[in-house]
Amino acid sequence: MTMWVFGYGSLLWNPGFPVARQELATLHGYARSFCMSSIHHRGTEDKPGLVLALDEVDEAHCRGLALAVEAGHEDRTLADLRERELISSAYLERMLDVELHSGETVNAVTYVIDPHHVQYCGGIPLEEQAQIIAHAVGGRGPNTEYLYNTTEHLAEIGLHDPDLEWLSQRVRALVA
Incomplete structure (x- = not known):
């Protein structure tokens, strides 16, 4: 049976596992947003950045990629994803149905935000998000790189x- 992973942020451009197939997909009931404070990968505890997460919202949907893990790599992929995505337990790992573009x-393994976690920061106005992203840097590099690559x-x-x-x-205007 094929293991699927839903990518909506950095997994789009840096899955970190062998992908056998990818297809555009839609996840219903969640919205992609910069609603997670990043204290490891794209910011620090002293100067947090922002990363994307899936925030549960009625009537919302998120379009991204369904990534099929290459056969034989399922266990390693899941272990690597957990190490990467569950670093601070702000994400919750869920098995959620996604609709492929083909119908x-x-x-799919999907990482959604825990709205009760201290790193949850939903509802920040876009201008404030821009100010944070423009200046934050973490263990995986500048927050700007994450934003630009994903977009x-x-x-x-x-x-x-x-x-x-x-x-x-x-x-881009702020850092110019």
Whole structure:
């Protein structure tokens, strides 16, 4: 049986595992947003950055990629994803149904935000998000790189996220 992973942020451009197949997909009931304070990868405890997470919102949906893990790599992939995504327990690992562009529905490993976790910061106005992202740097590099890579990869695969596109333009202006 194929193991699927739903990518909506850095997994789009840096899955970190062998991908046998990828397809555009939609997850219902969640919205992609910069609602997680990053104290490890894209910021520090003293100067947190922001990373994307899936925030549970009725009537919302998030378009991203369903990534099929290459056969034989499932256990290693899950271990690596848990090490990467569950570093601070702000994400919750869920098996959620995603609709593939082809019409098929698959059950995918998906990382969603825990709204009760101290790193949850939903509802920050876009201008404030831009100010944070423009200046934060963490263990995996500048917060700007995360924003730019995600926005550019979404555009490459034909998915447009108006908030991320606005943030990319605003942050570029702030750091210029």
